[in-house]
Amino acid sequence: MTSSLQQQIQQFYDTSSALWEQVWGEHMHHGYYGATGRHRKDRRQAQVELIDRLLGWGEVTQASHILDVGCGIGGSTLYLAEKYQALATGITLSPVQAERATERAIAAGFTNLEKTPQASFQVADALNTPFEDNQFDLVWSMESGEHMPDKRQFLQECFQLLQPGGTFLMATWCHRPTNSLAGPLTPDEQKHLKEIYQVYCLPYVISLPEYERSLKKLAFKT
Ligand SMILES: C[S@@+](CC[C@H](N)C(=O)[O-])C[C@H]1O[C@@H](n2cnc3c(N)ncnc32)[C@H](O)[C@@H]1O
Structure with missing residues (x-):
């Protein structure tokens, strides 16, 4: 990066x-x-429902080693660790977030090494993580993929970290597909996207079919 x-x-x-x-x-x-x-519903309830919808879509019924890629202050990390009584690790580029996530994990009792669930956090780049291959049975990325400057490398890294048969779940910002009647992005759409990129520090986003093609090339079962 x-x-x-x-x-x-x-x-x-x-x-x-x-x-x-x-x-x-x-x-x-x-x-x-x-x-x-x-x-109409409570904001937090809607956020948790999004997590649960994604897990339901991915048919995740159990997980023991979870990686939360782009973890923020550990909202999903702690939720997933608790839900599956698992060991969860969160990575972020922001030391401030890693520290706050750790504070939250301590306060919620997720740092006792003799108990599960557990959660820990570190600063690391998702494109070049410090983990061995085949470490995790669930790799989770909630609204972090849009920040990745090399989407293929990001997916490749996630693929390598997964145990065989593990699950990768990602929710990310996309632009509309360009392989339909609507055709390529219009200058107006491109301008609008550029403004979003600037505000949120995004290199670019891609469409769902583009993600699907990359995932299939990596032998992910989609
Ligand atoms: C919008 S926040 C989402 C946080 C969290 N997933 C959540 O839903 O609460 C995006 C996160 O992606 C992380 N991020 C962006 N690029 C990253 C990278 N290359 N490696 C690791 N984390 C990254 C940011 O540090 C931030 O924590």
Whole structure:
């Protein structure tokens, strides 16, 4: 990853995470508001429902070693560790987030090495992680893929970290498919995306079919 993008992302989350936590709570991602997107519900409940919908979609009924890639302040990490009584590790580019996530894990009793569930956090780059291959039976990425400057390398890294038969679940920002009648992105759409990239420190996003192609090449079963 180019260090300037990495530094920008780190600074972005180092400086904004306390505010995000005040406004959005421990989950720094969107929520599930029903199939139409219009169900009125509590913000936190919608965020947790999004997590559960994703787990349901992936048919995850158990997990023992979980990696949360781009963990924020550990909202999903602790939720998943508790739900599956598992050992969970979260990685982020932001030292401030890793510290806050660790504080939250300690406060919630997730750091006793003699007990499960457990959760720990570290600063690490998802494109070049410090972990051995085949370590995790669930690799989770909630709204972090959009930050990755090399989507293929990101998916490759996640693939290598998974145990055979493990599950990779990702929710990420995408632009619309361009292989339909609507055709390539219009100049207006590109301009709009560029503004989003600038505000949120994103290199670029891709479409769902592009993700699907990359995942199939890596022999993921989609
Ligand atoms: C929008 S936040 C989502 C946080 C968390 N997944 C959640 O849902 O609460 C994006 C996260 O991705 C992390 N991130 C971005 N690029 C990363 C990279 N290359 N390696 C590790 N983490 C990364 C950021 O540090 C941040 O924690």
